[in-house]
Amino acid sequence: MTESVLSAAQIGELEQIYAGLEREYARVAGVLGLSCQGCPDNCCDSYFLHHSYVEWAYFRLGLSQLPEPRQERVRELAGRYLRESARLIAAGERPQLMCPLNDEGLCQLYSHRLLVCRTHGVPARMRRPDGQVLRFPGCFRCQEIVAGTSAKALPEVDRSAFFHRLARLEREFRQQHRPELPRLRLTIAEMLLQGPPGTEQSV
Ligand code: SF4
Ligand code: SF4
Numbered sequence: 001m002t003e004s005v006l007s008a009a010q011i012g013e014l015e016q017i018y019a020g021l022e023r024e025y026a027r028v029a030g031v032l033g034l035s036c037q038g039c040p041d042n043c044c045d046s047y048f049l050h051h052s053y054v055e056w057a058y059f060r061l062g063l064s065q066l067p068e069p070r071q072e073r074v075r076e077l078a079g080r081y082l083r084e085s086a087r088l089i090a091a092g093e094r095p096q097l098m099c100p101l102n103d104e105g106l107c108q109l110y111s112h113r114l115l116v117c118r119t120h121g122v123p124a125r126m127r128r129p130d131g132q133v134l135r136f137p138g139c140f141r142c143q144e145i146v147a148g149t150s151a152k153a154l155p156e157v158d159r160s161a162f163f164h165r166l167a168r169l170e171r172e173f174r175q176q177h178r179p180e181l182p183r184l185r186l187t188i189a190e191m192l193l194q195g196p197p198g199t200e201q202s203v
Pocket of ligand 1: 035037039040041042120121139140142
């Protein structure tokens with residue numbers, strides 16, 4: 001069954017935002033010579049919280065298109081992830097657990113993966129609406145590659161325009177569903193186990 005609480009226009013806009021960010025990522029990674037191929041790390045075990053209802057809805061749409069047995073398996077792994085991460089957090093540790101969607105190194109929802117999965121590796125900056133500029137150094141491998149290079153000489157992705165478009169989309173989605181939806185802080189495992197946002201089952 002295909003489920004979507006996003007309109008075709010919203011899906012199109014999100015896919016364009018993702019495509020633009022990925023083009024920029026590829027450009028910067030190409031200049032730096034950064035590739036995930038053969039990397040000793042795997043960022044899919046990083047503990048990230050996600051903040052976008054629109055992304056959650058799109059991610060859930062991808063999940064609904066997987067064969068049912070695979071969805072079941074993913075939900076089972078997500079349940080394990082949640083229990084183990086809760087245990088680690090209670091013990092004062094930051095979880096470092098493999099994402100329930102990573103199957104022997106391959107993302108099972110690659111085309112619907114979240115923004116951080118698409119942007120983490122390379123240096124980036126973002127100008128917030130209040131004018132403050134945030135800088136992101138890139139992943140550990142990237143930082144090793146650029147060590148000793150002056151920050152001014154480094155290529156970077158400017159995320160600003162993409163994130164502003166995503167923020168606009170997010171406002172529209174909230175207005176359309178529930179303006180009072182709380183600020184989102186969910187792991188991928190939680191997104192997998194809850195229904196799509198904006199529906200009764202997710203709140
Ligand atoms: S983003 Fe960086 S640290 Fe993560 S797998 Fe790719 S090269 Fe390795
Ligand atoms: S959604 Fe895919 S790319 Fe993102 S952390 Fe999970 S397995 Fe990795």
